[in-house]
Amino acid sequence: MTISLQYTNITVNDVDEALGFYRDALGLDVLNDVSSGAFRWVTLGSAAQPGVGIVISVPHAGRSTADGNVLQELLTKGVLPFLVFSTDDLDALFERAQATGAEVLQEPVDQPWGPRDCAFRDPSGNTVRVNQG
């Protein structure tokens, strides 16, 4: 019996703005784009890891206004849990992301505990770290 990650979700304030980061800065591919009513769910993925979908949507998608408001506040304050990606060329990825105007939290550095990594805020306030694989 096996188990593996298939979908994970990232909450963002604006899906189009988020694509500028996750697609253009990080280089993920858009796999699916579904709208329902006022809301939209875009699934991103990478050829380096087929079968894993990262779904982005806004805080109020599928939630009550009250719950959406709470989630949006936590997101914008920058206190939601962070994501960690891995790449085979950290410096090239960092340069491309910086060229798209991504908000840099930390330039690539060799961490004392091991990996070389860098960190960004996505346009909504999520922390995204990237490790050299």
Added chain:
Amino acid sequence: MTPDELANLAHLRRARDLIDRDYAKPLDVPTMASRAFMSPAHFSRLFRTAYGETPYSYLMTRRIERAMALLRAGSSVTDACMEVGATSLGSFSAKFSEIVGESPSAYASREHSAVEAMPACLARFQTRPVRDARPVENASRSGEAPAATAV
């Protein structure tokens, strides 16, 4: 939330990111406030509402959290103090004892096996001393170390 409220929260977040990044530099509240495009008084009030402590308190907590990491890694108390941007060893030790509950040297000589087992990017948040948000009017310090909380 209104677009203005969201914009303010994003400004506060960028100021907080500045503190997290430049904690070892001589940061003052007007510098932090200018990152948030706010007056120092307005910034301090909104920051406290959003994050549960004043910007200066957040900076000091960040410095102590970093000092804890340096002490765990074997740094001397004096080196840890200087490296996190604190300028006076006396007030650094007093602040450390106040929010950690023991002196820097006592902390340094303890076992830290659980923390060493976790990635440092997690340890940064897990080991950050938690200060309870108090109403502004009750902000005066009791001078007592925080009581240990059951986990």
